[in-house]
Amino acid sequence: MREGEKAHNALYSAQDKQHVDAALEQIEKWRTTFGDYCEQQPSLRKRECRTKILSKTSDRITEPLTRIRTMLNELDKWVD
Numbered sequence: 001m002r003e004g005e006k007a008h009n010a011l012y013s014a015q016d017k018q019h020v021d022a023a024l025e026q027i028e029k030w031r032t033t034f035g036d037y038c039e040q041q042p043s044l045r046k047r048e049c050r051t052k053i054l055s056k057t058s059d060r061i062t063e064p065l066t067r068i069r070t071m072l073n074e075l076d077k078w079v080d
Contacts (some may be wrong), residue, residue, distance in 0.1 A: 001065070001068055001069075001072075002060065003030050004030050004034065004064070004065050005065065006026070007023060007026040007030045007061055008027075008061045008065060009021070010023035010026055011023035011026075011027060013045060022024075024050075024060075027060050027061045030061075031054055031060065031061075031064070034053070034054065034064075034068075035050045035054055038050040038053065042080075043078065043079040043080045044059040046077070047078055049071070049078065052067065053068055053071065055067075068079070
């Protein structure tokens with residue numbers, strides 16, 4: 001979560017193309033790391049966490065972070 005927040009902040013505070021590109025790279029790295037983590041955890045994999053959190057129907061960072069916050073508030077529904 002913390003790394004996702006850092007990536008989000010880097011994107012929205014980027015001053016030029018170089019910083020935007022670096023922030024976008026950071027976001028994609030975070031998405032990969034988070035998605036891999038979801039696949040490694042049986043409870044999260046069973047509930048298709050990766051697909052539900054990292055849906056491609058929205059932006060690459062803001063919506064996934066919102067979904068993670070919701071998931072954390074309802075954690076008992078996501079883990080066994």
